Amino acid sequence: MTETPTHVAIGIDLGGTDIKSGLVTPHGTIVKSETIPTEANKGVDHVITRIVGLIESHRQCAVSESLHLDGVGVGSPGTLSHERGIVIAPPNLPNWRNVPIADHIEARIGLRPVLENDANAAALAEFRCGAGRGCDSMVMLTLGTGIGSGIIVDSQLFRGSNENAGELGHTIVELDGRPCNCGQRGCLEAYASASGTAARARERIDAGEASSLASIVAQGREIDATMVADAARAGDALAQSVWRETCRYLAIGCINIVRAFDPERIILSGGMSHAGDHLLRPVIAGFDAMASDMLGNRPEIRIAELGNDAGLVGAALNAIRSD
Secondary structure, three states, X not given: OOOOOOEEEEEEEEOOOEEEEEEXXXXXXXXXXXXXXXXXXXXXXXXXXXXXXXXXXXXXXHHHOOOEEEEEEEEEOOEXXXXXXXXXXXXXXXXXXXXXXXXXXXXXXXXXXXXEEHHHHHHHHHHHHOXXXXXXXXXXXXXXXXXXXXXXXOOEEOOOXXXXXXXXXXXXXXXXXXXXXXOOEOEHHHHHOHXXXXXXXXHHHHOOOOOOOHHHHHOOOOOOHXXXXXXXXXXXXXXXXXXXXXXXXXXXHHHHHHHHHOOOEEEEEOHHHHHOXXXXXXXXXXXXXXXXXXXXXXXXXXXXXXXXXXXXXXXXHOOOOOO
């Protein structure tokens, strides 16, 4: 009897700095991976050529290993059209506006990729292979320079009527609050992202408050959220105050998510999630302190499991056969 070949798909995680790629099984196992610089400054055509080169490399690997290639998935930052395969306005890719990336790739290699927002792709990976396994509904917050999110409802990605649902980092948590890069004020991203956390610490140091982080600022260096978290663990009062505030706003964000979507789980991912229990415990405590028991139980709040591979794995899973 001839053995049925293993099904795989190619996942591409397009970022402003790097393009991550991998050959992925239906269970989320990465058979082969490769990361190259994006070189976005060299233009759209140059970046697409680099993506095509990665796809060809992985396709050749699939052939040599007798693997059945189901397709290609591409995860991209920013607004996009999943249905039309168009990248509309990615924040970290200059001059990318309304780029029909699926058409370009299909014209070059004969494979039409499935395009997905990168946060959605990462959420799909966590849902199927990571911290979301075993549930039917889940929301993931990606805590990095900004706050991305992906929403799973009835085991399916929820994209919304304009295909760009899930901008939960731009829900407002403080009326007339801090300005956000999106143009609004008081967004969750402005308070609870890595950049928002670092900015609030820096402002207080610049205002003359004492902190162990002041020596870093005095050297002309930038402080980041990891430094704030580490200083908070070490007992720095200013850092502890800033970190508590970050966790409080994340708790507010989680409460709002529950009221809108009632998910079984909320997953915290991205660079700030590396703080682990130092992030998770105060977020859960803040949720429990502020949320009304009359409006339902708190969902499980967990730290993501797949790390930096989630984006490429989820992009591939979008294109792979589920049977």
